[in-house]
Each structure stands twice: as C-alpha cells, then as structure tokens.
Amino acid sequence: REPGRHHFRLPDRPTARAILAAAPERVVLRDPFPSQYLRGRRQGEVPAVLAEALRSAGYPAEAIGFATDEVGALEQAFAWVEPGDLVAIMPHAQRQAVSAWIEARSSGVKVRVESP
Numbered sequence: 001r002e003p004g005r006h007h008f009r010l011p012d013r014p015t016a017r018a019i020l021a022a023a024p025e026r027v028v029l030r031d032p033f034p035s036q037y038l039r040g041r042r043q044g045e046v047p048a049v050l051a052e053a054l055r056s057a058g059y060p061a062e063a064i065g066f067a068t069d070e071v072g073a074l075e076q077a078f079a080w081v082e083p084g085d086l087v088a089i090m091p092h093a094q095r096q097a098v099s100a101w102i103e104a105r106s107s108g109v110k111v112r113v114e115s116p
Contacts, residue, residue: 016053022088026080027054028065028073070094071101078105 019027029047051064065080067073070091077087091098 013050013053016050016057019050019054020057020059024063024088025085026063026065026077027059028067028076030067030069030073071097074098074101 029050031043031046047066051061051066054064055061065073065076067076070089071094074087074089077089081087089098
C-alpha cells in the first residue's frame with residue numbers, strides 16, 4: 001500500500017466527493033442511525049448509493065466495507081489497519097459507545113468526544 005497515491009474522478013454526490021478527496025485506502029459505510037435519519041429511504045439505500053458513487057469514480061469495490069452501526073464500522077476499520085495507519089470516524093448517534101470502544105482498546109489513551 002502506498003498512502004496518498006490514489007487519484008479518482010470525483011463523483012457528483014457531495015459525500016462521496018469528500019470521501020475521495022481524503023484519498024482513503026479503505027472506507028466503511030453504514031446506514032444512518034437511528035432509523036429516523038433515513039429520511040424516507042430504505043434500509044441499506046444510503047450506503048449502496050455512496051458505494052456506487054465511489055465505484056463509479058474508480059474506487060476499488062474490495063476497499064469498501066459495510067456495517068450496520070457506528071461501532072461495527074469502527075470494528076471493521078480496526079480489524080484492517082496496520083501500525084501507523086490513521087482511522088478517521090464520524091460518529092453521530094453512538095458517540096459515547098464509540099468512545100468507550102476506543103478507550104477500552106487503546107492502552108489508557110483518552111478519547112475526546114466533540115459535538116458539532
């Protein structure tokens with residue numbers, strides 16, 4: 001793997017554009033949680049649309065993971081990373097659970113949870 005060596009055509013969807021602009025080696029997508037954030041969309045529709053936008057821009061399908069919630073996405077990311085890798089997460093509804101998960105596995109490192 002060569003960090004920073006990704007060049008993709010940016011899709012029209014703003015979220016996919018933002019993801020690709022960061023040039024990640026792996027992306028884990030999840031449904032909005034809790035379900036009221038689906039805004040009338042079917043379960044699985046949001047990550048499917050984002051994944052298609054990423055793939056259509058040339059992002060490799062094998063580098064896209066799917067999770068049912070924020071902690072599940074974090075677990076997938078940490079199962080994949082190697083020493084020195086950076087994991088960026090955007091927790092929304094499960095901030096405290098995500099913080100607890102990280103703190104329980106990070107040798108005393110304190111996690112700061114910020115609200116927008």
